[in-house]
Amino acid sequence: MKATIAAKHIWITGAGSGIGKSLALAYAKAGNQVVITGRGETNLNQVAAIYPDNITVLVWDVTDDQSCDAVRAAIKVRLGWLDIAIFNAGYCEYTDGANLETESFRRVYEVNVFGIVNGITVAMPLLKALNEPLDSSQPLNDSIARSRSQIVGVGSLSALIGMPTAESYGSSKAAANYLLEALRIDVADQNIDVSVVNPGFVETPMTATNNFPMPFLMDADAAAKRIMSGIEARRHKIQFPRRLHWILALMACFPGLWFRINRAILARSNPKG
Ligand SMILES: NC(=O)c1ccc[n+]([C@@H]2O[C@H](COP(=O)([O-])OP(=O)(O)OC[C@H]3O[C@@H](n4cnc5c(N)ncnc54)[C@H](OP(=O)(O)O)[C@@H]3O)[C@@H](O)[C@H]2O)c1
Structure with missing residues (x-):
């Protein structure tokens, strides 16, 4: 007899x-119950209108730590509990290395780092694993698989190595990686798995105005597919596209070479600079 897969309760920020x-639509299409949050209500409503029985909208700014209790209560009313919390909201500003602006860093860190911290504090008490003790009548593997919850945070491949003009964005994503890796260790024995997603270049509003080459650019639906299969496999790190990940991971082993390559590229694009 084929086992039925229970619909999951999923929260996605920045959806x-x-x-x-793309994640919200794919999870909803598969029959899951999804709460989506963000600041722009119109965009959120347009997404929810595609699967009104499976997607609910909540307007929440991830930087608003004063409203964490309220948003937790609202998610609880709509879903009861969470199987998966995906902290995807992100923000990017590029920097001028010689003229760094503290406020710019603050804006980026507020979303990419503190936004995840706020999200975790909202989600943690709602995670099913903390509310439903393991059922000892079930075979061990089945019982563990059904009861473990998941926290997923979206970082970036830029976290792997210093990128020009990404002093704030890249370092905020590196901080997010550290935060989630540490959390993974700390909550493992509470039946919570933590995954970090590090995408390369994806075609979205965030990259729409980029005026530099974006190798291996992929569309958002393809990125969502990679993320969902990584979440399904409960992978520690979900990093793609593979070729860009390998190149950057290799370069991280040779920082001197990375420096020289980037200096040469900058010199070619700005010969007088
Ligand atoms: N696109 C890429 O190449 C790429 C590469 C690596 C990593 N990433 C990461 O992937 C994630 C998704 O980005 P995306 O590419 O899909 O860009 P996007 O379309 O701009 O999505 C970012 C989402 O975050 C939300 N958001 C921003 N600030 C927020 C805040 N203060 N509170 C709540 N929501 C906020 C935005 O919605 P509202 O403005 O309505 O709030 C938006 O829906 C981000 O974490 C990004 O850093 C993207």
């Missing part, structure tokens, strides 16, 4: 556009 939107 009014881009990768978050």
Whole structure:
């Protein structure tokens, strides 16, 4: 007899556009119950209108730590509990290395780092694993698989190595990676798995105005597919596209070479600089 797969209760931040939107639609299409959050209500409503029985909208700014209790209560009313919390909301500003602006860093870190921290504090008490003790009548593997919850945070491949003009964005994503890796260890014995997603370049509103080459650019639906299969496999790190990940991981082993390559590229694009 074929086992039925129970619909999951999933929260996705930043799901009014881009990768978050593609994730929300794919999870809803598969029959899961999804709460989507973001600041732009119009975008969120447009996403929810595609699967009104499976997607609910909540307007929440991830930087608003004063409203964590309220958003937790609202998610609880709509879903009861969470199987998966996906912290996808992100924000990017490029930097001028010689003229760094503290406020710019603050804006980026507020979303990409503190936004995840706020999300975790909202989600943690709602995670099913903390509310439903393991059922000892079930075979061990089945019982563990059904009861473990998941926290997923979206970082970036830019976290792997210093990228020009990404002093704030890349370092915020590196901080997010560390935060989630540490959390993975700390909550493992509470039946919570933690995954970090590090995408390369994805075609979304965030990259729409980029005026530099974006190798191996992929569309948001393809990115969502990679993320969902990584979440399904409960992978520690979900990093793609593979070729870009390998190149950057290799370069991280040779920082001197990475420096020289980037200096040469900058010199060619700005010969007088
Ligand atoms: N696109 C890429 O190439 C790429 C590469 C690596 C990593 N990423 C990461 O992937 C994630 C998704 O980005 P995307 O590419 O899909 O770009 P996107 O379409 O701009 O999505 C970002 C989402 O975050 C939401 N958001 C921003 N600030 C927020 C805040 N303060 N509170 C709540 N929501 C907020 C935005 O919605 P509202 O404005 O409506 O709030 C938006 O829906 C981000 O974490 C990004 O850093 C993207």
